[in-house]
Amino acid sequence: MTRVGLSCSTFLPNPVLRKAHRVLIFMDTASSKSSLGVVTPQRAAFSEPLPLTCGRSIANYELAYETYGTLNAARTNAVLVCHALNASHHVAGIYADDPNNVGWWDNMIGPGKPLDTNRFFVIGVNNLGGCHGSTGPLSVNPDTGKPWGASFPVVTVDDWVDAQARLADHLGIKRFAAVMGGSLGAMQCMCWSIAYPERVRHALVIACAPNLSAQNIAFNEVARQAILTDPDFYGGDYYEHGVQPRRGLRVARMVGHITYLSDDEMGSKFGRTLKAGKLGYSFDTEFEIESYLRYQGDKFSGYFDANTYLRITKALDYFDPALEHGGDLAKAMAPAKCGFLVVSFTTDWRFSPERSREIVHALLKNKREVTYAEIDAPHGHDAFLLEDPRYHKLVAAYFDRVHAEVGA
Amino acid sequence: MTRVGLSCSTFLPNPVLRKAHRVLIFMDTASSKSSLGVVTPQRAAFSEPLPLTCGRSIANYELAYETYGTLNAARTNAVLVCHALNASHHVAGIYADDPNNVGWWDNMIGPGKPLDTNRFFVIGVNNLGGCHGSTGPLSVNPDTGKPWGASFPVVTVDDWVDAQARLADHLGIKRFAAVMGGSLGAMQCMCWSIAYPERVRHALVIACAPNLSAQNIAFNEVARQAILTDPDFYGGDYYEHGVQPRRGLRVARMVGHITYLSDDEMGSKFGRTLKAGKLGYSFDTEFEIESYLRYQGDKFSGYFDANTYLRITKALDYFDPALEHGGDLAKAMAPAKCGFLVVSFTTDWRFSPERSREIVHALLKNKREVTYAEIDAPHGHDAFLLEDPRYHKLVAAYFDRVHAEVGA
Numbered sequence: 001m002t003r004v005g006l007s008c009s010t011f012l013p014n015p016v017l018r019k020a021h022r023v024l025i026f027m028d029t030a031s032s033k034s035s036l037g038v039v040t041p042q043r044a045a046f047s048e049p050l051p052l053t054c055g056r057s058i059a060n061y062e063l064a065y066e067t068y069g070t071l072n073a074a075r076t077n078a079v080l081v082c083h084a085l086n087a088s089h090h091v092a093g094i095y096a097d098d099p100n101n102v103g104w105w106d107n108m109i110g111p112g113k114p115l116d117t118n119r120f121f122v123i124g125v126n127n128l129g130g131c132h133g134s135t136g137p138l139s140v141n142p143d144t145g146k147p148w149g150a151s152f153p154v155v156t157v158d159d160w161v162d163a164q165a166r167l168a169d170h171l172g173i174k175r176f177a178a179v180m181g182g183s184l185g186a187m188q189c190m191c192w193s194i195a196y197p198e199r200v201r202h203a204l205v206i207a208c209a210p211n212l213s214a215q216n217i218a219f220n221e222v223a224r225q226a227i228l229t230d231p232d233f234y235g236g237d238y239y240e241h242g243v244q245p246r247r248g249l250r251v252a253r254m255v256g257h258i259t260y261l262s263d264d265e266m267g268s269k270f271g272r273t274l275k276a277g278k279l280g281y282s283f284d285t286e287f288e289i290e291s292y293l294r295y296q297g298d299k300f301s302g303y304f305d306a307n308t309y310l311r312i313t314k315a316l317d318y319f320d321p322a323l324e325h326g327g328d329l330a331k332a333m334a335p336a337k338c339g340f341l342v343v344s345f346t347t348d349w350r351f352s353p354e355r356s357r358e359i360v361h362a363l364l365k366n367k368r369e370v371t372y373a374e375i376d377a378p379h380g381h382d383a384f385l386l387e388d389p390r391y392h393k394l395v396a397a398y399f400d401r402v403h404a405e406v407g408a
Numbered sequence: 409m410t411r412v413g414l415s416c417s418t419f420l421p422n423p424v425l426r427k428a429h430r431v432l433i434f435m436d437t438a439s440s441k442s443s444l445g446v447v448t449p450q451r452a453a454f455s456e457p458l459p460l461t462c463g464r465s466i467a468n469y470e471l472a473y474e475t476y477g478t479l480n481a482a483r484t485n486a487v488l489v490c491h492a493l494n495a496s497h498h499v500a501g502i503y504a505d506d507p508n509n510v511g512w513w514d515n516m517i518g519p520g521k522p523l524d525t526n527r528f529f530v531i532g533v534n535n536l537g538g539c540h541g542s543t544g545p546l547s548v549n550p551d552t553g554k555p556w557g558a559s560f561p562v563v564t565v566d567d568w569v570d571a572q573a574r575l576a577d578h579l580g581i582k583r584f585a586a587v588m589g590g591s592l593g594a595m596q597c598m599c600w601s602i603a604y605p606e607r608v609r610h611a612l613v614i615a616c617a618p619n620l621s622a623q624n625i626a627f628n629e630v631a632r633q634a635i636l637t638d639p640d641f642y643g644g645d646y647y648e649h650g651v652q653p654r655r656g657l658r659v660a661r662m663v664g665h666i667t668y669l670s671d672d673e674m675g676s677k678f679g680r681t682l683k684a685g686k687l688g689y690s691f692d693t694e695f696e697i698e699s700y701l702r703y704q705g706d707k708f709s710g711y712f713d714a715n716t717y718l719r720i721t722k723a724l725d726y727f728d729p730a731l732e733h734g735g736d737l738a739k740a741m742a743p744a745k746c747g748f749l750v751v752s753f754t755t756d757w758r759f760s761p762e763r764s765r766e767i768v769h770a771l772l773k774n775k776r777e778v779t780y781a782e783i784d785a786p787h788g789h790d791a792f793l794l795e796d797p798r799y800h801k802l803v804a805a806y807f808d809r810v811h812a813e814v815g816a
Contacts, residue, residue, distance in 0.1 A: 053689065154689040214680065215666060218662075218698075219666060221697070221698045221702075222701070225658070225701075225702070225705070229658070247638075250633070251634045251659060254629070255663055263622075267621055272622065281722075282562060286726075287625050293626055294629075294633070310691065317694065318689075
């Protein structure tokens with residue numbers, strides 16, 4: 001089991017902005033991680049209508065989820081892991097019938113891992129509107145007997161969190177030891193801390209921003225336009241036509257992927273390396289980076305639902321807790337009561353460290369307990385998914401503290 | 409006429425990297441600019457086959473061009489202006505029958521402007537493969553009587569420069585006082601200095617890079633895939649089907665446009681401003697930035713040829729003078745004899761100042777005469793097209809020196 005200690009848990013405004021590796025020199029590196037092994041997805045059905053931000057509501061929906069570890073008798077050790085753009089409730093472990101399908105945050109969660117399933121009861125959930133088991137656009141609308149398609153509502157981060165809170169009720173969890181997520185998942189954690197302050201002890205807000213910049217929205221809009229203008233989109237009702245807007249989804253994924261990696265990381269991974277060793281002067285793949293992007297686009301468009309992708313990019317665009325407080329993030333975060341771990345990565349140009357610092361400053365204005373680390377990592381936004389030792393030790397140390405509070 | 413003096417013309421390695429505004433404190437701000445007025449496009453026909461980098465050659469092609477000012481008796485005052493991605497030979501002035509069609513670098517070129525047409529004979533040319541008058545994919549192939557379409561060769565920066573050299577022969581210009589361009593236009597200037605060292609006195613290399621990074625190629629590839637997978641593309645022979653792959657070209661332009669502006673510029677221009685003042689929770693335009701991008705995409709896809717766009721992005725990808733010198737840019741630039749003005753812009757993340765400095769260092773290694781300025785401008789890559797006083801005064805001062813060398 002990882003036994004590490006963080007030298008200081010609450011930083012003050014300026015030292016707060018120090019790099020994580022300066023913090024982590026006090027840490028022990030010992031660990032004995034193992035795999036979670038086979039996990040089983042579950043489903044929970046909800047009949048009571050859920051009011052949505054858009055003004056509509058949805059009844060008779062299901063949420064797909066997974067749990068790892070054991071809920072303690074006091075029900076104090078539950079941790080909710082929120083997913084980002086294209087992930088799901090399959091956060092860790094493998095499936096018995098599909099052993100290559102490893103959970104998206106398997107390096108982070110499991111026995112002896114930073115979020116240790118020997119200590120914590122971990123819940124992963126596919127968000128409402130998703131395409132991995134929860135009710136979404138490709139589900140059959142019980143009122144019509146046809147797929148929801150275009151008629152599925154536009155959902156927001158707030159809606160997701162409200163649905164997750166009902167799942168928590170269903171599982172008998174009054175208060176989470178922690179909610180945790182990266183990127184869009186971290187936005188859900190911010191939302192939890194504001195909307196349900198009594199139900200969250202700690203929020204781990206990783207590679208996040210308090211809202212999307214104009215450039216972030218612009219990239220989302222390019223992705224959406226690629227899908228919306230694909231002739232196979234049929235206004236969102238493509239299921240009835242037996243097609244998928246795969247071309248659009250492919251381009252959408254390609255443009256998204258560029259923003260997940262740093263310029264330097266792309267340079268060192270691919271540079272100007274040629275696929276065939278020499279130039280062909282054609283529109284076939286010339287450079288390795290082209291081949292990589294096409295592969296990513298093809299793969300994604302083969303398993304992801306375009307209507308879900310559209311809605312998730314909209315949820316990203318809309319997230320802006322400060323909006324109803326005249327742009328004052330500190331006011332927006334005032335209801336939050338939990339402790340926070342905020343982590344950013346130096347080369348993340350999608351949600352840069354500057355954006356995470358906005359969150360930290362808003363929390364400090366409210367005299368909240370905040371640990372902030374800026375991890376010097378070359379991988380860009382995707383760093384939050386990777387196994388960087390400094391980053392993982394930081395998270396492990398934070399969970400040590402959470403564990404000390406809530407018990408096993 | 410602008411009368412300004414640059415304090416130092418050749419910088420040494422470290423001071424070279426200073427900001428332009430520090431250099432420009434010695435400058436007089438007086439100027440009396442006027443418009444060039446009506447200009448007339450011309451065409452030159454070439455029958456001799458032009459060998460191309462791809463191994464093919466092209467015969468019986470035409471180049472569209474414009475000239476401004478007067479060639480002096482000694483034929484020493486000609487300046488070639490090379491265009492970037494979506495521009496043309498219409499560099500300055502207006503057309504008699506279309507007075508709103510102002511040349512793309514009109515703020516830079518004209519009587520009393522930084523490139524002063526009272527002193528210089530300025531030539532703008534539409535590159536081979538273009539869609540504004542020069543022979544390109546939408547031209548009729550005389551051998552078949554049908555549009556070239558997919559059969560038009562893949563062209564490179566080297567090919568363009570070779571074609572421009574023939575236009576120079578046609579106009580009786582043995583040596584240019586200067587070649588000038590921004591972005592892809594500047595790559596042509598670099599190529600001129602290497603391929604035709606005796607024919608260029610000065611090269612103005614603005615907002616340039618010695619080659620595209622993996623990330624640059626990635627953005628081009630997204631744009632290409634949007635076009636290539638548009639069902640209206642028909643493998644490049646869409647003219648025969650009476651359609652254009654407008655959807656793909658629209659997405660291509662949108663993604664390109666994001667890279668032309670800085671994140672900050674997008675933020676200050678659009679931020680998260682809503683189009684209708686409140687959120688609509690639909691896939692209509694919510695934010696101003698979406699509206700702007702859609703407008704840019706719609707406009708571009710209405711006038712630009714997709715086959716040309718594909719080829720221009722490939723020319724960008726292929727440009728890499730150091731490739732045949734084992735990646736040694738200094739070796740690649742060794743043949744160059746001209747003086748250089750290299751200009752970069754601080755917020756340009758498409759071709760960052762670091763990339764321009766690579767060019768400067770390669771030239772200094774060859775003991776070439778280099779003036780380098782890094783302009784502190786908020787506009788990103790597009791800054792090279794905008795009328796920033798420090799930038800324009802720098803170019804004006806450089807042309808003063810060129811003028812002193814070549815006479816009027």
